[in-house]
Amino acid sequence: MRALYIKRFNQMVRNMSQPSSVLASPVSAVQQELALKAAKQQQAKLAKKFRHHVGKAINDYNMIEDGDKVMVCLSGGADSYTMLDILLKLKASAPIHFDIVAVNLDQKQPGFPEHILPQYLQQLGVDYHIIEEDTYAIVKDKIPEGKTTCSLCSRLRRGILYSTAKRLQVTKIALGHHRDDMIETLLLNMFFNGKAKTMPAKLVSDNGEHVVIRPLAYCKEKQIKQYAQLKQFPIIPCNLCGSQTNLQRQNVKQMLNDWETTFPGRAESIFTAMQNVVPSHLADHQLFNFKDVDLHTGVVNGGDIAFDSESFIAPASVSKEDKFSQAELVNIVELK
Numbered sequence: 001m002r003a004l005y006i007k008r009f010n011q012m013v014r015n016m017s018q019p020s021s022v023l024a025s026p027v028s029a030v031q032q033e034l035a036l037k038a039a040k041q042q043q044a045k046l047a048k049k050f051r052h053h054v055g056k057a058i059n060d061y062n063m064i065e066d067g068d069k070v071m072v073c074l075s076g077g078a079d080s081y082t083m084l085d086i087l088l089k090l091k092a093s094a095p096i097h098f099d100i101v102a103v104n105l106d107q108k109q110p111g112f113p114e115h116i117l118p119q120y121l122q123q124l125g126v127d128y129h130i131i132e133e134d135t136y137a138i139v140k141d142k143i144p145e146g147k148t149t150c151s152l153c154s155r156l157r158r159g160i161l162y163s164t165a166k167r168l169q170v171t172k173i174a175l176g177h178h179r180d181d182m183i184e185t186l187l188l189n190m191f192f193n194g195k196a197k198t199m200p201a202k203l204v205s206d207n208g209e210h211v212v213i214r215p216l217a218y219c220k221e222k223q224i225k226q227y228a229q230l231k232q233f234p235i236i237p238c239n240l241c242g243s244q245t246n247l248q249r250q251n252v253k254q255m256l257n258d259w260e261t262t263f264p265g266r267a268e269s270i271f272t273a274m275q276n277v278v279p280s281h282l283a284d285h286q287l288f289n290f291k292d293v294d295l296h297t298g299v300v301n302g303g304d305i306a307f308d309s310e311s312f313i314a315p316a317s318v319s320k321e322d323k324f325s326q327a328e329l330v331n332i333v334e335l336k
Contacts, residue, residue, distance in 0.1 A: 043230040046223055050086045053218035058090075061202040063213040064172060066096040070213075071170040073161055074104045074128075076117060076236030078228035079176035083216050085231065087174065088126070102128040103164055105157055107135045109238075116234045129168070133160050150247065158206075165210050173205070173212045180221040182214075183270050184252045192248065196282070198274065 058064050072087060074080045087100060104117050114130075121128040135156040143149050165173050177199050186198035201217040204210070216224070228235065259266045279287040280300045293300065 039230055043227065046227040046230070047086070047089065049223065050082065050216075050219055050227065051089055054083075054086045054215045055090060057201060057215055057217045058213075061213070061217075063202055063215060064096070064098050066098070068098040068172050069168075069170045070098055070100050070172045070174050071161075071165050071168060072100055072102045072174045073176065074102045074117065074121075075176065075238070076104065076234075077176070077238070078225050078233060078235060079178055079216060079221075081231070081233040081235070082219070082224050082227055083174060083176045084126070085233075087215060088124070100126065101168060101170065102126050103161065103168075104128070104130050105135075105160055106130055106132045107153075107157075108132070109136045113236060116236060120234055129164070131160060131164055135160070150249075162205055162207055162210055171211065173210050175212060175214050176216055177214045178216040178219045178221050178224055179271055180253075180256070180267065182217060182274070183256065183267055184249055186270070186274060187252050187256070188248060191252070 064070060070087065072080070072084050074084060084100075084102060091098060091100060102121055106112060106114060118128070118130060133156075135153065138156060139149050139153050142152055161173065182198045182201075186196070189195045189197045199214060201214050203212050205212050256267055278301050281302075282288070285291070
């Protein structure tokens with residue numbers, strides 16, 4: 001019996017040393033099946049979460065109404081693929097009717113795989129348009145080597161997308177920016193532009209002709225990337241700015257990641273703050289009439305309780321052991 005066990009063990013070792021394409025052991029097949037099942041469960045879990053978040057954002061900001069024609073701007077990145085996927089799911093079950101048309105801007109970057117998006121969209125059966133404009137050459141001509149291309153590139157893209165929206169007679173333009181994009185933009189504006197301003201979830205375009213929406217406003221980047229990987233979306237990298245490492249946005253993203261590692265839940269808290277603005281306790285006299293504040297107006301929004309550690313409520317994503325008082329978080333000394 002012992003000799004039989006040794007023989008089987010040696011055979012198993014030999015099997016493990018061979019490439020999986022040549023021979024797959026029963027154990028590896030079971031493991032693969034379990035891994036596939038777990039991946040499908042996680043994919044379904046994330047899809048359900050995104051349907052909830054996107055549905056809530058649509059409801060909170062009245063993003064999509066009955067009869068709308070929504071132009072989904074598809075870049076080939078994880079964000080826009082996820083947005084299209086979830087909007088199609090919501091369209092199938094929503095109590096209202098709205099149409100979806102996918103639009104991609106082929107900017108003529110060298111090596112751009114022109115066949116990927118048409119092939120993917122045809123498989124989905126989605127109405128789509130590929131707009132070909134050589135903005136790559138314009139950006140490379142106007143922007144010196146090593147300088148940030150994003151500003152000019154985004155302006156050119158925006159103009160082309162707006163003209164396309166007008167031609168297609170759409171009522172809403174959907175962009176794939178998510179929660180983390182909004183947080184990063186807020187900090188970028190605060191640090192470098194002196195404004196408490198971010199990407200709004202819904203706005204009228206700068207030419208005054210279109211309503212722009214961001215259905216992924218409540219969705220987290222980390223979960224979007226995971227979902228895109230599980231769904232095996234055919235991701236197309238951006239060759240214009242993907243390799244630029246000197247972007248301030250990348251620096252802010254890294255800073256937020258570091259904060260999140262040290263104090264889990266900080267990003268969630270910042271996003272919650274963006275939805276819980278108290279103008280009377282800021283400094284913009286155009287948002288709040290400070291001049292007329294006197295004893296007759298009474299206490300406004302808690303008076304001088306501007307930083308009450310006892311009232312601090314950690315986001316739901318923060319575990320008990322990770323909770324800190326506000327004073328601990330910013331390392332201040334309260335004067336008594």
